[in-house]
Amino acid sequence: MRLVLKILSPLLILGAGAGLAAYLIATKPVVEPEVVEERVWTVAAVPVEIKDQSVDLNLFGSLKAVRDVELRSLVGGEVIEVGENFREGGLLEKGDLLVRVDPFEFEASLNENKASLLEARSRLNELVATQDSEIAALNREREVLEREVRNVERAESLAKRGNISVKSLDDARSALSRQRQTVELREAQLEILKARIGQQRAVIDRLEVGVLRAERNLKNTSLRAPFRGYVTDVNAEFGKNIGASDKVARLIDATQMEARFLLSDSQYGLLLGSNAGIIGRPITVTWQSGDAELAFSGRVARLSPEISSDTGGVEVFAVLEPSEYTPFLRPGAFVEVVLSGNRYPNAARLSDSSLFNGDTVYVVEEGRLQPRKVEIVARNGDEILLRGDISDGDLVVTTRLPEIGPNLKVEVR
Incomplete structure (x- = not known):
C-alpha cells in the first residue's frame, strides 16, 4: 500500500499541475495587436x-558726381567782384561768374603787346618797300650792265680793225667791270634785305603770340563755371589777393551722378563669363531719404583698373540717367543697387x-x-x-x- 502511494503521489502532482496549467491557458485574457499608423509629415x-x-544682384553702394573739380585762379591779383551765387552750396549755371580779378595790369600788358606788334608790322612794311626799291634799282643796273657788255664787244670789234685806240677799249672794259661790281653790290644788298624781312616776320609772329597770351590772361581775370554744378570749399572773397593757381572753390556736377559699388570675385566672374559682359548692363539705384524713396535707372560705364586688396572685389561705376529728381541727389549718399544679371x-x-x-x-x-x-x-x-x-x-x-x-x-x- 505504501509502495502504491509512493508511485501515485508524483503522478497525481504532475496531473494537478498539468490541469492547472491547462486551466490558466484556457482562461488567460486575449490581447488584441495594436495597429501602428503611418506618420504624416507637415511640409512647405x-x-x-x-x-x-x-x-539680379542686390548690392549696396554710394553716389559720386560724374565731374568734381577744383577751380583755381588762372591769374593773380585782387578780387574785385564775386558772382551772385558764389557761396557754399550755391548753384551755378555754366558760364556764371565765380570771381573777377583786377584786370588793369593785364589790359596794360595787352595794349603794350599790340603797340609793339603795330610797330613791328610798320617796320616790315618799310623793309618790304625798300626791297621793292632795290629790286627796281637792280633791274636798271642789269640793263646798264647789258649795254656795257655790248659796248665792250663793239669796242673789241672796232679795235681789231684799228678804228679805235687801245685806251678806248680799256675804258670800255673798265666801265663794264664797274657796272658788274655795282650789280653784285645791289644783289648782295637785296639778299640782306630779304634776311631782315624774314627776321622781322619772326618778330611779328612772336609779338602776335604775346598778344594772344595777353588776351587770354585778360579773359582769365574772370573765372567762370565750366558746367552746371554746386559750389563748395569756397576759398576766395571780395578784396582778397589771390595768386595764380590758388584754389578758389570746388564745383560738383549737378546734372549727372554715378553709382559706385563693389562686385565680389564670384559675382564678377559670373558676369564676366556671360556673353553680355559687364559694361552697358542696366542697373536700378534706390535712394532712401527719410520717408522719400527715389529710384533711378542707369548703365554700367566702367570698371576699376585693379582688384581692391582691402575688399578683394572689383569696383564698378554706373552712370545714372538724368531725371527730374537728379538735382536732389548728393555725392556720398548710400544707395541700394540692383544690377541686371545673366x-x-x-x-x-x-x-x-x-x-x-x-x-x-x-x-x-x-x-x-x-x-x-x-x-x-x-x-x-x-x-x-x-x-x-x-x-x-x-x-x-x-x-x-x-x-x-x-x-x-x-x-x-
Whole structure:
C-alpha cells in the first residue's frame, strides 16, 4: 500500500499541475495587436515655374558726381567782384561768374603787346618797300650792265680793225667791270634785305603770340563755371589777393551722378563669363531719404583698373540717367543697387532649402514624396536656378527634413 502511494503521489502532482496549467491557458485574457499608423509629415512646398530667369544682384553702394573739380585762379591779383551765387552750396549755371580779378595790369600788358606788334608790322612794311626799291634799282643796273657788255664787244670789234685806240677799249672794259661790281653790290644788298624781312616776320609772329597770351590772361581775370554744378570749399572773397593757381572753390556736377559699388570675385566672374559682359548692363539705384524713396535707372560705364586688396572685389561705376529728381541727389549718399544679371532660359527658381544632396529635389505626388534629379544653373544668395527632371507646376518641398526620402507621406501646409 505504501509502495502504491509512493508511485501515485508524483503522478497525481504532475496531473494537478498539468490541469492547472491547462486551466490558466484556457482562461488567460486575449490581447488584441495594436495597429501602428503611418506618420504624416507637415511640409512647405512651392509650385515650379519653368521660364526664362535672370539672376539680379542686390548690392549696396554710394553716389559720386560724374565731374568734381577744383577751380583755381588762372591769374593773380585782387578780387574785385564775386558772382551772385558764389557761396557754399550755391548753384551755378555754366558760364556764371565765380570771381573777377583786377584786370588793369593785364589790359596794360595787352595794349603794350599790340603797340609793339603795330610797330613791328610798320617796320616790315618799310623793309618790304625798300626791297621793292632795290629790286627796281637792280633791274636798271642789269640793263646798264647789258649795254656795257655790248659796248665792250663793239669796242673789241672796232679795235681789231684799228678804228679805235687801245685806251678806248680799256675804258670800255673798265666801265663794264664797274657796272658788274655795282650789280653784285645791289644783289648782295637785296639778299640782306630779304634776311631782315624774314627776321622781322619772326618778330611779328612772336609779338602776335604775346598778344594772344595777353588776351587770354585778360579773359582769365574772370573765372567762370565750366558746367552746371554746386559750389563748395569756397576759398576766395571780395578784396582778397589771390595768386595764380590758388584754389578758389570746388564745383560738383549737378546734372549727372554715378553709382559706385563693389562686385565680389564670384559675382564678377559670373558676369564676366556671360556673353553680355559687364559694361552697358542696366542697373536700378534706390535712394532712401527719410520717408522719400527715389529710384533711378542707369548703365554700367566702367570698371576699376585693379582688384581692391582691402575688399578683394572689383569696383564698378554706373552712370545714372538724368531725371527730374537728379538735382536732389548728393555725392556720398548710400544707395541700394540692383544690377541686371545673366539670363537663363527654361529654368526654375527655388530656394536653396529645396535642394538635397546637391542634385535632388522632392516633388509631392498624391501626398507622397518623389525624388527628382536636377542640376544647378546659377546661385544668387539663398536662391538657386535649376534644370532637370522637373516640370512646370510640380510641387517642390522646401522644408528641411532629416528623415526625407522616397514615398514619405506628407501634408502640405
